[in-house]
Amino acid sequence: MKREEFLEKKFNEMCERNAEKNKAFYANPSIAKIDPFKIADGLYYVGDKKVCIHLIDTGDGLILLDSGYFGATHLLVDSIWRAGFDPKNVRWIIHTHGHHDHFGSSEEFRIMYGTKLAIGRVDAEGLREKMKRGHIPYAGFPHASIPQFDREIEDGEIFELGNCKMRCILTPGHTDGVLSLFFDVTYQGEKYLAGMFGGAGVNALRLPYVYYNERTGDPAKEMLRSIEKIRKEPVVVHLGNHPNNNRTLEKRCKQLQEGGNPFIAPCSWHDFLDELKGNVEAVMQENEELEKEISEN
Numbered sequence: 001m002k003r004e005e006f007l008e009k010k011f012n013e014m015c016e017r018n019a020e021k022n023k024a025f026y027a028n029p030s031i032a033k034i035d036p037f038k039i040a041d042g043l044y045y046v047g048d049k050k051v052c053i054h055l056i057d058t059g060d061g062l063i064l065l066d067s068g069y070f071g072a073t074h075l076l077v078d079s080i081w082r083a084g085f086d087p088k089n090v091r092w093i094i095h096t097h098g099h100h101d102h103f104g105s106s107e108e109f110r111i112m113y114g115t116k117l118a119i120g121r122v123d124a125e126g127l128r129e130k131m132k133r134g135h136i137p138y139a140g141f142p143h144a145s146i147p148q149f150d151r152e153i154e155d156g157e158i159f160e161l162g163n164c165k166m167r168c169i170l171t172p173g174h175t176d177g178v179l180s181l182f183f184d185v186t187y188q189g190e191k192y193l194a195g196m197f198g199g200a201g202v203n204a205l206r207l208p209y210v211y212y213n214e215r216t217g218d219p220a221k222e223m224l225r226s227i228e229k230i231r232k233e234p235v236v237v238h239l240g241n242h243p244n245n246n247r248t249l250e251k252r253c254k255q256l257q258e259g260g261n262p263f264i265a266p267c268s269w270h271d272f273l274d275e276l277k278g279n280v281e282a283v284m285q286e287n288e289e290l291e292k293e294i295s296e297n
Contacts, residue, residue, distance in 0.1 A: 003294050011208035015138055025050060026140035029072040036083040037252060039263045040185040040237055046079035051101050052240045058162025061091035070104035070141035088113045096198030096241055097175040098123035100139040107147040121152035123177025133213050169230060173223025174199025180230055185237055195235035200245050200276055205283045207290050220284045227273050235269035245272060
């Protein structure tokens with residue numbers, strides 16, 4: 001079997017397993033619904049159990065960080081209302097990277113509310129070049145498409161709206177154009193740095209995914225460099241891109257049971273990065289073994 005055929009077969013097997021895992025959610029996204037909650041002053045969680053979405057009240061309109069899956073827009077709209085805000089006041093959605101589970105509701109917001117959409121320039125160019133990099137065929141939604149982006153963000157750019165000044169740092173790996181986001185928040189009169197690593201899933205580093213996306217270079221090595229690039233950021237309010245990144249659901253459960261604010265957690269950021277580095281190194285080992293299997297076949 002040729003190398004290309006082998007990798008395509010492996011990729012299809014991975015996608016089939018993922019589709020089976022997500023079947024119930026795709027059929028009824030409301031099974032992932034959770035109540036919105038406040039993390040810090042002007043910062044709210046409005047996502048679900050599958051993917052994180054954060055709302056920032058800038059005093060001059062709202063920002064969403066990502067918009068979740070296709071077919072789940074109703075959950076996001078409901079969460080924004082129940083958090084005490086009007087969806088029509090969402091002025092911008094900033095996307096951490098160009099995968100369908102992070103821009104699924106964006107085009108609906110653009111059409112319904114006039115929301116503007118921003119993404120890193122590198123991922124915007126990648127999606128224009130090869131739409132499949134958004135994994136649209138695997139979105140579990142028959143009419144999924146790439147949204148129309150209004151702004152393409154450069155590495156190190158400051159995104160400013162109202163009282164929010166957000167540093168956008170290019171951290172490739174999960175995709176070529178992942179943006180990690182950093183901004184100040186306050187809680188009980190104290191100021192803290194909030195931060196999010198914009199794409200931490202290591203599946204995208206595996207050889208079959210790299211082959212499917214027609215990516216050049218070594219995404220796993222890129223992610224290791226990205227981890228070191230932002231390791232020294234003094235993040236205290238660690239935000240997840242998916243709930244498992246920062247134990248979003250566990251922290252919220254603890255907050256409800258014990259009070260306080262588990263999201264003020266100085267150790268969370270570096271613990272996460274250390275764990276992620278280990279996961280990346282494990283995938284690099286898997287890739288080496290897969291290359292050996294390919295050469296033997």
